[in-house]
Amino acid sequence: MIKPFSLLLVLLLPGFSQANAQDTIGFENFALPLDTFLYQADPPGTFVSGAVVLPNFFDPTYGFWSGWSLSSMRDTLTPGYGNSFSVISGEGANHSDHYAVTYCSPSCTVRLGASAAGTVILGFYLNNTTYTYLSMRDGDAFAKRFGGETGTDPDFLSVTVHLYRDGELLMDSLVVYLADFRADDAAEDRLLHEWTYTDLSALGGADSILFTMQSSDVGIYGINTPTYFALDNVVVSTPVSARHQNSNIPLSLFPNPARDWITLPSGVGTNPSYRIYDLSGREYTSGSTKLAGSKLDVHALPAGFYLLKIESAFDHWTGKFIIL
Amino acid sequence: MNFWMSKAYVYIICLFQSSLALAQDHLPVDSALVLPEAIVTATSIRDPLQGSHQEDLPTGRGFGSAWYSLADLLTRHSNIYIKSYGGGGVATTSIRGGSASQTRVLWNGLPLENPMLGQMDFSLLPVDIIDVIRVRPGGQSAGWGNGAIAGVIHLDNVVQFGQKKEVSAGLEQGSFGWWKGMAGIHLGHQNWQAATRVIYQQAQNNFSYRIRPDQPSQEQAHAQTQQVAGFQQIHFKLKNHQTLSIYGWWQANDRNIPPTTRQNNSMAEQADRILRTAIHWCNQSRNAIWNVRAGYFNEAMDYQDPAAGLVSANSFQTVVQESSLQWQNRPGQTIQLGLTGSWHHAQATAYSGKQNQWRLSPFLGFLQEWKHWVTRLIVREEISGLAHSTFSPQLSVQYIPASRIRFHGQVSRNYRLPTLNDLYWQPGGNPDLLPESGWSYETGVQLREMPKPFSWSLSAVFYSRLIRNWILWSPASTPQIWSPQNISKVWSRGVEFRGYCGYEADLFQITLRTGYDYVRSTNEIALSIPLIAAGSQLVYVPVHQAFVGLAITMQKFQMEYRQHYTGPVSSLAAGQLPGYDLGSIGLSYRSSRPRWRGEWYLRVDNLWNADYRVVEYRPMPGISYRLGFHFQIINQKSN
Numbered sequence: 001m002i003k004p005f006s007l008l009l010v011l012l013l014p015g016f017s018q019a020n021a022q023d024t025i026g027f028e029n030f031a032l033p034l035d036t037f038l039y040q041a042d043p044p045g046t047f048v049s050g051a052v053v054l055p056n057f058f059d060p061t062y063g064f065w066s067g068w069s070l071s072s073m074r075d076t077l078t079p080g081y082g083n084s085f086s087v088i089s090g091e092g093a094n095h096s097d098h099y100a101v102t103y104c105s106p107s108c109t110v111r112l113g114a115s116a117a118g119t120v121i122l123g124f125y126l127n128n129t130t131y132t133y134l135s136m137r138d139g140d141a142f143a144k145r146f147g148g149e150t151g152t153d154p155d156f157l158s159v160t161v162h163l164y165r166d167g168e169l170l171m172d173s174l175v176v177y178l179a180d181f182r183a184d185d186a187a188e189d190r191l192l193h194e195w196t197y198t199d200l201s202a203l204g205g206a207d208s209i210l211f212t213m214q215s216s217d218v219g220i221y222g223i224n225t226p227t228y229f230a231l232d233n234v235v236v237s238t239p240v241s242a243r244h245q246n247s248n249i250p251l252s253l254f255p256n257p258a259r260d261w262i263t264l265p266s267g268v269g270t271n272p273s274y275r276i277y278d279l280s281g282r283e284y285t286s287g288s289t290k291l292a293g294s295k296l297d298v299h300a301l302p303a304g305f306y307l308l309k310i311e312s313a314f315d316h317w318t319g320k321f322i323i324l
Numbered sequence: 325m326n327f328w329m330s331k332a333y334v335y336i337i338c339l340f341q342s343s344l345a346l347a348q349d350h351l352p353v354d355s356a357l358v359l360p361e362a363i364v365t366a367t368s369i370r371d372p373l374q375g376s377h378q379e380d381l382p383t384g385r386g387f388g389s390a391w392y393s394l395a396d397l398l399t400r401h402s403n404i405y406i407k408s409y410g411g412g413g414v415a416t417t418s419i420r421g422g423s424a425s426q427t428r429v430l431w432n433g434l435p436l437e438n439p440m441l442g443q444m445d446f447s448l449l450p451v452d453i454i455d456v457i458r459v460r461p462g463g464q465s466a467g468w469g470n471g472a473i474a475g476v477i478h479l480d481n482v483v484q485f486g487q488k489k490e491v492s493a494g495l496e497q498g499s500f501g502w503w504k505g506m507a508g509i510h511l512g513h514q515n516w517q518a519a520t521r522v523i524y525q526q527a528q529n530n531f532s533y534r535i536r537p538d539q540p541s542q543e544q545a546h547a548q549t550q551q552v553a554g555f556q557q558i559h560f561k562l563k564n565h566q567t568l569s570i571y572g573w574w575q576a577n578d579r580n581i582p583p584t585t586r587q588n589n590s591m592a593e594q595a596d597r598i599l600r601t602a603i604h605w606c607n608q609s610r611n612a613i614w615n616v617r618a619g620y621f622n623e624a625m626d627y628q629d630p631a632a633g634l635v636s637a638n639s640f641q642t643v644v645q646e647s648s649l650q651w652q653n654r655p656g657q658t659i660q661l662g663l664t665g666s667w668h669h670a671q672a673t674a675y676s677g678k679q680n681q682w683r684l685s686p687f688l689g690f691l692q693e694w695k696h697w698v699t700r701l702i703v704r705e706e707i708s709g710l711a712h713s714t715f716s717p718q719l720s721v722q723y724i725p726a727s728r729i730r731f732h733g734q735v736s737r738n739y740r741l742p743t744l745n746d747l748y749w750q751p752g753g754n755p756d757l758l759p760e761s762g763w764s765y766e767t768g769v770q771l772r773e774m775p776k777p778f779s780w781s782l783s784a785v786f787y788s789r790l791i792r793n794w795i796l797w798s799p800a801s802t803p804q805i806w807s808p809q810n811i812s813k814v815w816s817r818g819v820e821f822r823g824y825c826g827y828e829a830d831l832f833q834i835t836l837r838t839g840y841d842y843v844r845s846t847n848e849i850a851l852s853i854p855l856i857a858a859g860s861q862l863v864y865v866p867v868h869q870a871f872v873g874l875a876i877t878m879q880k881f882q883m884e885y886r887q888h889y890t891g892p893v894s895s896l897a898a899g900q901l902p903g904y905d906l907g908s909i910g911l912s913y914r915s916s917r918p919r920w921r922g923e924w925y926l927r928v929d930n931l932w933n934a935d936y937r938v939v940e941y942r943p944m945p946g947i948s949y950r951l952g953f954h955f956q957i958i959n960q961k962s963n
Contacts, residue, residue: 062751066804082633105804139587140632144897149535149585149941219897220854220863 120205251319370467386954421845422474466718488512496952501528904936
């Protein structure tokens with residue numbers, strides 16, 4: 001029988017670890033001033049942010065793009081195709097500056113980089129673009145106002161998330177509604193205007209994702225609704241083994257054992273995220289806070305052995321502690 | 325005898341490439357309505373033979389021009405299907421199941437349609453500028469060239485030489501903020517004629533409509549239209565049988581594009597600026613007619629939709645000429661030889677620079693008459709930079725076993741070249757497109773009795789047309805880039821019935837006309853985008869259309885009533901639009917003195933206030949009226 005604390009040690013051993021670290025990819029690594037967008041990847045073909053790869057095609061002859069673009073646009077008022085790079089919330093998920101926008105016709109993909117073997121996508125945030133949102137709210141010359149002429153049409157705009165793992169399309173898929181007017185009660189009609197998290201962890205995650213869009217507003221030329229949506233904060237789970245060996249820095253915590261709080265040493269960065277796991281590897285809590293030199297409140301944790309992981313953009317620290 | 329038939333010497337400016345001398349009894353002289361003497365006798369070797377369903381629509385001034393636009397006149401007075409986007413909105417034609425680009429529109433013999441789009445917006449054409457509209461259904465590419473697959477609409481101006489001074493003016497007011505004012509001056513001499521017309525019209529188009537009977541009434545917004553137009557024609561009689569005519573036509577249209585019924589509001593607007601000039605020289609001898617005509621057209625369109633961030637500005641210039649010689653080789657035998665040439669220059673936001681295209685098409689016609697038979701063969705080949713053959717023969721036969729009955733038949737190959745947008749729009753333009761082309765077959769029979777006071781006629785026409793390489797825009801290399809492709813094949817076939825009876829007495833004249841059209845126009849190839857099933861009817865092509873019209877003229881009064889049924893059509897997104905039945909009535913009262921003529925008139929459209937739509941999500945107005953007055957002050961000497 002392996003003792004609990006021995007198991008924790010095993011989890012911490014580089015090269016033999018079964019625990020996964022989580023990264024959140026928010027596309028903040030691109031030099032993108034506010035209220036601008038980037039629809040031409042350099043080098044051509046893909047935008048790469050952490051482990052996440054977003055395909056991009058740009059035609060320099062006509063200035064035409066497809067696939068994904070990156071944006072920091074904040075225009076939530078201007079309708080029409082000319083404002084197709086803005087998200088309706090006016091900012092990225094969790095108040096970030098950057099996010100990705102896709103013209104998903106008829107499909108679009110998100111995948112992981114070749115160097116991210118073993119990494120899986122656990123979830124992501126979706127939202128409507130301003131163009132699509134206002135088109136559905138007000139109608140335009142080509143697409144209907146959702147609800148239709150009488151306001152009672154059971155309209156919807158959805159994104160179906162198809163999962164791939166090891167090159168195989170999984171049977172399971174998820175449907176995310178960017179607009180849902182199907183309820184009998186018009187008060188329940190909903191146009192998504194806030195970043196909404198889609199959790200794939202129950203399905204075991206994926207190493208690439210295929211998005212397809214569906215709308216109730218279709219004609220013989222296909223979907224009339226603008227098939228754009230915005231994506232941000234892709235959460236990936238990276239095996240510890242896959243991470244940079246030197247980045248896993250042991251962490252000394254004080255007091256240890258602890259009862260209500262623990263003090264973190266300086267040197268872990270200014271705004272790292274943290275996660276606390278128990279011996280079984282189950283995540284107890286997580287967050288993002290100014291940890292350096294500050295106290296972390298742990299009084300709500302039951303007595304037992306715990307692992308604290310702190311992550312910054314380039315390094316992560318791990319330390320164990322005991323709650324009495 | 326009304327003033328149209330006055331004793332004034334009627335002279336035609338060789339308008340229809342024929343002459344009184346060459347006018348034959350067997351040639352097409354059908355006239356659907358009472359027309360000036362000048363027009364009735366005008367024929368062309370290239371016109372369809374008698375028995376085919378031709379409509380001549382007089383416009384004139386006053387009551388005759390009391391229409392919003394040419395689209396409105398064609399909707400009310402012909403059986404052509406007009407696809408109208410509502411009051412002041414775009415209006416295009418579909419003849420015998422063809423597309424809007426398959427109708428050739430000619431102004432005094434010169435093609436008018438936009439070379440970028442290949443079609444004409446009939447809502448922009450003011451009726452007051454045109455004297456006679458001749459509708460000629462059926463394939464006529466051999467006679468009239470590119471685009472004459474489904475039919476030809478001739479817009480003609482006519483003049484009568486003689487001593488004349490005339491000032492005219494009119495004012496019209498109607499529902500939904502409609503105002504129209506026109507003024508004209510005509511000065512004439514034995515050897516020259518000059519006529520000027522100016523027209524101003526505007527409308528709010530703020531009619532009310534309901535989505536459903538149980539829904540509250542809504543008012544159409546952002547649908548104002550305004551049009552200013554000026555027209556000048558000058559004709560010189562150079563010699564006894566030689567004339568020179570010069571035409572100038574300028575107009576400015578501004579219109580707001582209203583929202584659809586699924587749209588909260590619209591900020592879209594469109595401005596059109598049009599200049600058309602033409603010159604026509606004609607020499608007529610005893611057995612031959614020379615015609616040389618040329619035109620310069622300059623049109624610009626500016627479309628903006630600030631709400632959608634769309635801006636589209638484009639313009640084109642066209643130089644076109646046609647020269648022809650028609651002569652009577654021997655009794656009963658007529659030959660025509662001609663050459664049509666055009667040069668198009670276009671600029672558009674979506675073109676990579678400016679685009680040019682030239683076209684040259686020689687044609688040859690041969691007509692032979694016997695006692696009971698008429699045969700005609702016309703061939704044309706259009707040469708352009710596209711290097712595709714458009715050889716178009718047309719063989720027509722007419723058999724008249726007795727004066728009461730006539731049969732006709734026609735076989736023709738017809739074509740339509742790709743438009744400049746099809747070829748050069750970026751992204752997507754496809755320079756490798758082939759022309760749409762195919763064979764058309766038509767046969768018909770007409771029975772008639774034309775003695776006065778009672779006259780009648782019955783006729784039926786059957787036709788079939790298979791057009792290959794039908795051009796549709798669809799996703800090409802990537803889903804985001806659409807490109808025109810020769811991906812479809814369309815089979816149009818149908819039958820048209822027409823009936824007429826008239827009674828003419830000393831005090832009154834009454835005519836009754838009726839007609840029914842059955843059109844099956846089906847895609848023969850299944851497509852995924854656009855989603856089209858093999859055998860499905862083309863969108864916005866009704867299978868059934870019918871009309872009945874009654875006209876009564878009693879001394880100074882005139883009344884006409886018309887009921888028109890249009891069957892259901894399939895649309896792009898809404899599935900099927902229901903059919904509709906529209907009634908319209910017109911009343912006029914004319915009074916005249918030696919030096920002036922006046923006319924009061926009233927038209928009421930959609931008399932039974934039908935709720936209908938021609939295009940999905942575009943409401944149409946309910947009952948509406950136009951009340952007008954027109955007068956002429958005339959100083960004329962008869963010849």
